[in-house]
Amino acid sequence: xxxxxxxxxxxxxxxxxxxxxxxxxxxxxxxxxxxxxxxxxxxxxxxxxxxxxxxxxxxxxxxxxxxxxxxxxxxxxxxxxxxxxxxxxxxxxxxxxxxxxxxxxxxxxxxxxxxxxxxxxxxxxxxxxxxxxxxxxxxxxxxxxxxxxxxxxxxxxxxxxxxxxxxxxxxxxxxxxxxxxxxxxxxxxxxxxxxxxxxxxxxxxxxxxxxxxxxxxxxxxxxxxxxxxxxxxxxxxxxxxxxxxxxxxxxxxxxxxxxxxxxxxxxxxxxxxxxxxxxxxxxxxxxxxxxxxxxxxxxxxxxxxxxxxxxxxxxxxxxxxxxxxxxxxxxxxxxxxxxxxxxxxxxxxxxxxxxxxxxxxxxxxxxxxxxxxxxxxxxxxxxxxxxxxxxxxxxxxxxxxxxxxxxxxxxxxxxxxxxxxxxxxxxxxxxxxxxxxxxxxxxxxxxxxxxxxxxxxxxxxxxxxxxxxxxxxxxxxxxxxxxxxxxxxxxxxxxxxxxxxxxxxxxxxxxxxxxxxxxxxxxxxxxxxxxxxxxxxxxxxxxxxxxxxxxxxxxxxx
RNA sequence: UGGGACGUGGCCAAGUUGGUUAAGGCACGGGGUUUUGAUCCCCGCAUUCGCAGGUUCGAGUCCUGCCGUCCCAGCCA
Numbered sequence: 142x143x144x145x146x147x148x149x150x151x152x153x154x155x156x157x158x159x160x161x162x163x164x165x166x167x168x169x170x171x172x173x174x175x176x177x178x179x180x181x182x183x184x185x186x187x188x189x190x191x192x193x194x195x196x197x198x199x200x201x202x203x204x205x206x207x208x209x210x211x212x213x214x215x216x217x218x219x220x221x222x223x224x225x226x227x228x229x230x231x232x233x234x235x236x237x238x239x240x241x242x243x244x245x246x247x248x249x250x251x252x253x254x255x256x257x258x259x260x261x262x263x264x265x266x267x268x269x270x271x272x273x274x275x276x277x278x279x280x281x282x283x284x285x286x287x288x289x290x291x292x293x294x295x296x297x298x299x300x301x302x303x304x305x306x307x308x309x310x311x312x313x314x315x316x317x318x319x320x321x322x323x324x325x326x327x328x329x330x331x332x333x334x335x336x337x338x339x340x341x342x343x344x345x346x347x348x349x350x351x352x353x354x355x356x357x358x359x360x361x362x363x364x365x366x367x368x369x370x371x372x373x374x375x376x377x378x379x380x381x382x383x384x385x386x387x388x389x390x391x392x393x394x395x396x397x398x399x400x401x402x403x404x405x406x407x408x409x410x411x412x413x414x415x416x417x418x419x420x421x422x423x424x425x426x427x428x429x430x431x432x433x434x435x436x437x438x439x440x441x442x443x444x445x446x447x448x449x450x451x452x453x454x455x456x457x458x459x460x461x462x463x464x465x466x467x468x469x470x471x472x473x474x475x476x477x478x479x480x481x482x483x484x485x486x487x488x489x490x491x492x493x494x495x496x497x498x499x500x501x502x503x504x505x506x507x508x509x510x511x512x513x514x515x516x517x518x519x520x521x522x523x524x525x526x527x528x529x530x531x532x533x534x535x536x537x538x539x540x541x542x543x544x545x546x547x548x549x550x551x552x553x554x555x556x557x558x559x560x561x562x563x564x565x566x567x568x569x570x571x572x573x574x575x576x577x578x579x580x581x582x583x584x585x586x587x588x589x590x591x592x593x594x595x596x597x598x599x600x601x602x603x604x605x606x607x608x609x610x611x612x613x614x615x616x617x618x619x620x621x622x623x624x625x626x627x628x629x630x631x632x633x634x635x636x637x638x639x640x641x642x643x644x645x646x647x648x649x650x651x652x653x654x655x656x657x658x659x660x661x662x663x664x665x666x667x668x669x670x671x672x673x674x675x676x677x678x679x680x681x682x683x684x685x686x687x688x689x690x691x692x693x694x695x696x697x698x699x
Numbered sequence: 700u701g702g703g704a705c706g707u708g709g710c711c712a713a714g715u716u717g718g719u720u721a722a723g724g725c726a727c728g729g730g731g732u733u734u735u736g737a738u739c740c741c742c743g744c745a746u747u748c749g750c751a752g753g754u755u756c757g758a759g760u761c762c763u764g765c766c767g768u769c770c771c772a773g774c775c776a
Contacts, residue, residue: 323702334774694736
């Protein structure tokens with residue numbers, strides 16, 4: 142239920158694909174995931190990845206990874222590498238790796254074809270003139286004075302654009318469609334612009350670069366894509382997508398289908414904003430565990446499976462929606478609950494002395510790695526006369542229904558003994574410094590005396606054996622559900638100042654020393670944590686909190 | 700009367716060409732098990748599908764009108 146066994150939910154795209162296969166329109170489907178290599182992938186891209194790769198896999202088709210690298214000003218090989226890594230990490234392998242830039246020559250030839258048929262022309266207006274003659278949403282645009290150049294002149298000019306004879310912005314190639322169209326995309330859209338800059342893959346080979354609309358559909362056609370899935374904002378571009386393919390000798394005509402992006406609350410998802418958070422150092426890089434990027438989620442401890450399951454359960458539709466962060470958190474909890482070995486860690490330690498425990502002695506207890514899965518084995522947990530417990534697990538004057546330790550009260554130490562509190566030692570400020578308890582030797586886990594009913598069970602770590610660790614407590618990046626809702630205020634004002642709390646003196650049971658970077662655990666009664674892949678060392682383990690456990694006690698006290 | 704789309708319980712979302720009682724998940728409420736106040740297991744949770752009319756023996760599914768929300772005026776993708 143919390144793995145890839147989750148049944149596929151029916152959605153309108155799957156229905157279209159299914160129908161196309163049953164009707165024989167296609168006997169094999171081909172999809173593509175087409176990121177622009179100008180930033181890192183985020184959880185929203187994961188939806189598209191899961192959809193494109195998932196649906197092709199389900200129907201025995203193939204999916205290409207294609208970089209939409211038509212704007213050399215913004216793109217880089219570094220981003221491309223990071224994207225490939227993230228796609229693979231998510232668990233998908235592409236059929237072929239392609240680039241829009243692989244098709245630059247073909248795209249150019251098709252443009253010449255368009256010009257030759259009088260369907261495109263070189264416009265020499267400047268950007269400002271083009272903008273003002275485009276009209277408005279309610280008024281038609283006006284034709285460019287260059288719209289009726291001869292085919293020969295257009296051909297000549299376009300070739301010279303390609304050859305680098307003109308400066309950036311001097312001319313642009315436009316499709317000749319309809320300046321009065323109610324659809325702004327059809328008002329003679331630009332298809333080539335001059336950019337005398339080096340491209341990360343084609344170098345200085347080109348002085349002109351195709352626009353998205355021109356490059357995308359043709360790339361789809363070249364690759365034999367059957368279903369070109371994209372987000373809702375491209376709905377208005379579909380008539381243009383189709384117009385282009387109808388006006389070139391394309392070998393196939395893919396169907397563009399739009400679906401709603403996936404949004405999450407308490408975060409932002411635009412590449413521009415994520416880049417700002419990184420560049421202005423509101424976070425520590427693209428892979429900061431608070432970021433909704435794939436890299437951030439990975440470092441936070443999210444598994445690829447949990448992300449896949451999350452999107453599978455969220456479904457795909459055309460209705461714009463914002464999914465609560467709690468749903469994503471629930472996905473990783475389910476995965477971790479199933480697969481995370483259990484350990485004990487004390488985040489806010491207070492010392493307990495077992496006064497009837499022999500001085501200088503200790504013992505090794507065996508504790509199951511998972512309460513419901515004996516096959517996951519066990520680990521050794523040392524216990525001595527002094528242990529750390531959570532400060533919050535003791536109260537001198539507790540409220541009703543407090544099941545933990547109190548003066549005179551009994552509590553079970555997880556995997557160990559039942560103890561009873563006899564004395565409380567305080568420091569000069571009245572803060573609890575030490576709690577004195579007696580333990581019941583007959584109540585050790587596994588012994589008959591352990592079956593005694595005790596209201597509460599708390600976790601603990603031996604003072605003599607515990608390992609000091611740095612623990613990073615991550616919380617939501619923003620303190621409001623929709624940081625963009627308030628148009629008067631900048632979204633940065635809603636950054637949660639408590640999104641990261643660092644605890645330097647937490648204590649973890651020694652089994653943590655065997656942990657590898659990236660490995661995850663449940664710290665019982667606390668939450669799910671993973672070993673930070675970069676900062677952690679055996680001398681000073683660093684653990685990131687992925688997500689806390691559900692806490693109905695805390696909820697009750699809210 | 701610019702154009703394009705969307706509107707099913709708190710949040711997602713399924714609803715085959717109109718046909719008996721509107722899936723499922725999350726959240727929420729109640730109960731049980733439990734050496735994690737975790738997990739797990741039961742039970743409950745829309746007489747109603749943005750609103751108003753209409754067609755029909757029968758409509759969330761068809762028609763008309765209205766309301767609300769989102770997208771489009773980059774030589775970005």
